[in-house]
Amino acid sequence: MSETAYLSSVRASYDAVAVDCARLLGTALDGRPLDRALLAAFAESVRAGGPRGAAGPAVADLGCGPGRITAHLNRLGVRAFGVDLSPAMVAVARRSHPGLRFEVGAMGSLDVADGALAGAVAWHSTLHTPPEELPSLFGEFARVLAPGGHLLLAFGAGEGRVRLDRAYGHAVDLTVHRMPPDRVAELLSGAGLAESARLVRQPEAGEDCPQGFLLARKASPAA
Template sequence: MTEDSWLADTRTSYDTVAVAYADYVRDSLAGEPYLRAALGLFADRVRAAGGGPVADVGCGPGLVTAHLNGLGVDAFGIDLSPAMVELARREHPGLRFEVGSMTELDLPDASVAGVLAWWSLIHVPDDVVPAVLARFRRVLRPGGPLQVGFHVGDVSRLKTEGYGGHPMKVHVHRRRPATMAAWLREAGFTVEAEILLDPDREVPQAILVARHDA
């Protein structure tokens, strides 16, 4: 599987399910106190680092981007799917959303005060993740926080049907926190915290908080 093919498959898949996905997640944060707390922690870390613009990479329909803005963070969204970005702009007209890929991340060096990548690295192949994390570090200001959310496990599966029963073609990669932490350290981050969510479920979730040290 080439980089171009998995990126194209991911883009097409999320263009296809965009409306159904937006409906599915619309009220999802309301019932997730730990996720809201993690976003509050991220907002605090951004302020502690001096504040400034924050990139929500893989923002989808903009739910989390909007939540961060509600917490007083100057967050903007980037997503691979043009349909997702169109939805985000329509549902959150006062906020900034751009079409873009985390494999390129067309932002100037040291231009953002924080990077959020919530469950957006799950479709990125293992051999590409370190380069993506290096790009996150490049665009972050020294001292700025990075928060990454992902599925915990050791397997990858091909997802062929998605939200609303629409066809998809994306690989979903589950990873161990120790693996993600090692990649972060190799990319030049200091790992500040590892948060394990729903440890008794079949597929737990994890959030890692890291810092760009100069």
């Protein structure tokens, strides 16, 4: 499937599920202490070390969906904004979090200047990217991060892919790619993003595979 076809399917599928996805994901972080711990560690690292704009370090939530992670990061004291391919998801995010910034966009070609971000999060949003496109995607993440900037990825840890034709009660056309954390770390490293920590936890309610989390950092000239 060409990149255009894959992005079109992802956009159309998430447009269809946006409202129900937001409702079902709404409080999911409440019962996930390890996930919250990683987001807190990421936010603290960004606050401590990131380059600062006038209003604090800027962080992009890439593939933000309904904006729950964007909002959580803002509560943790970083100036996060969301980007998502799906206009319906962005509409839900704007409605749910009226004080925050959300834009429609593809995370593989961001409308963000080189080195503008102190941090970026892709929280279960790289899962539909075909593995052969990950080097280019991670290259784009590295481009927008400032030297010393932090990246946090959450993804389904494992091998292979799963086809989905229904999700959140709607017809969809999605492929979910699982990746071994070693492979993700290797690809990040190839893009200039060095692993600083990782966690793999067992699946919890509503999850069908172990969950991988990787923190990485763009090299800074002083390092």
